[in-house]
C-alpha cells in the first residue's frame with residue numbers, strides 16, 4: 001500500500017466545511033444524524049466539491065477503514081434482443097437486426113468455462129427482455145451457469161427481468177422465487193432503476209417498469225430473502241432534486257427491508273443512444289460528487305461501489321477517496337456500456353485492480369458477491385510495464 005489517505009486534521013476540516021457553508025452537515029455527519037433531502041440538495045449544489053468529498057471520506061473511513069474491495073467476476077449479457085426502446089440504451093436490438101444475438105444454455109456454459117485461469121467467484125448476468133423467450137429461458141440461464149461452475153455465485157436479473165418473470169410465469173410469487181432459488185440464483189444486481197422519478201421515467205424509459213414498480217419488485221426480492229444492489233443512471237436529463245428523490249426512496253426501502261448490499265451510481269455514456277444529442281460524457285467532477293453524495297445520503301447502505309467500467313479505471317480509483325469502498329471486479333466482457341461508447345477496457349486483470357487500489361493508498365481485499373472477505377492482498381505484484 002502507498003501512504004494512506006488520512007482524514008484532515010479536525011480544525012482544518014472544520015475550516016473547509018465552514019467555507020463551503022456545510023458546518024451543520026458536518027455536525028450531523030459527525031454525530032451520525034441522518035441528512036435531510038434539503039441537505040442532499042446542498043451537497044449537489046455547492047461548488048466546494050473538496051468539502052463534500054471530505055465528509056464522505058470520513059464516513060467511509062469510519063465504516064471500512066482503508067479497505068477497498070474487488071472481486072473476480074465475469075459478466076454475461078446473454079441477449080441484446082429487447083422489447084423495450086429506452087432512450088439511454090445503445091445495447092438493445094430488435095429481432096432480425098444484424099447485431100441481434102441470443103445465448104442459450106450451451107453458449108452460457110461455454111462462456112463460463114473460458115475463464116478457468118481467473119477462478120471467478122461471481123457471474124453477473126443481465127440482458128434485454130426478449131419478447132419470445134418464456135419463463136423457462138430465465139431459469140435455464142441460471143442453471144447453465146451452475147452446470148458449468150457449481151460453486152459460482154449467480155448474480156442475475158434486474159427488477160425489470162424479475163417483474164417480467166412474475167408476469168409471464170403463470171405462477172405465484174412464492175413459486176417464482178422458489179424456482180429461482182432452486183435453479184441457483186444467488187442475488188440480484190441493481191440495474192433497471194435508472195432514476196426513480198416519474199418525469200424521467202416518462203421521458204426516457206416509458207415502456208419499462210417505472211419507479212413504484214421497481215421499488216415494489218425490490219421489496220419482493222428482499223422479502224424472499226435475496227440480497228441485491230441498487231443503481232442510479234446519472235448524467236442525462238435528471239436534475240439534482242430528482243437524484244435526491246431517488247436516494248431517499250432507496251434509503252427508505254433499506255430501512256424497511258435491509259437487503260441492499262451496495263449502491264452503484266452509473267455514469268451515463270451517450271453514444272449511439274436516443275439521448276446522444278442531449279447527453280455529454282460525465283466529468284470527473286460530477287462522478288466524484290455522485291459517489292460522495294451517495295455515501296452521505298445512504299447512511300444505511302454498507303457499500304458504495306465505483307464501477308470502473310462506467311466511471312473509467314482512473315475515476316474509480318479516485319472515487320476511493322470520495323466515499324467509495326469497492327471498485328467491482330475483473331468483469332471480462334461488457335456490452336451495455338461499450339455499445340454506448342465507454343472508453344474503459346472490457347476487462348481488467350486482478351493485478352491491475354490491486355495496483356489501482358494500492359496506488360491510491362488503500363488495502364486491497366478480494367471479496368465474495370455478498371462481501372465476505374476472501375483474501376487481504378499483501379503479496380507483491382508483478383512489476384508494471
Ligand code: V47
Nearest residue numbers: 088089189190191192229233266267268269307340
Ligand atoms: O440498468 C444502460 C445502465 C444498467 C447505459 O449490481 C447505461 O453489481 C451507462 O445495473 N450508459 C445495467 N449506463 C448495469 C448494472 C450494473 C453494473 C455493474 C454492477 C452492478 C451490480 C449492476 O446499465 C442498466 C442501465 O441503468 N445503462 N445504458 C448507458 N448508455
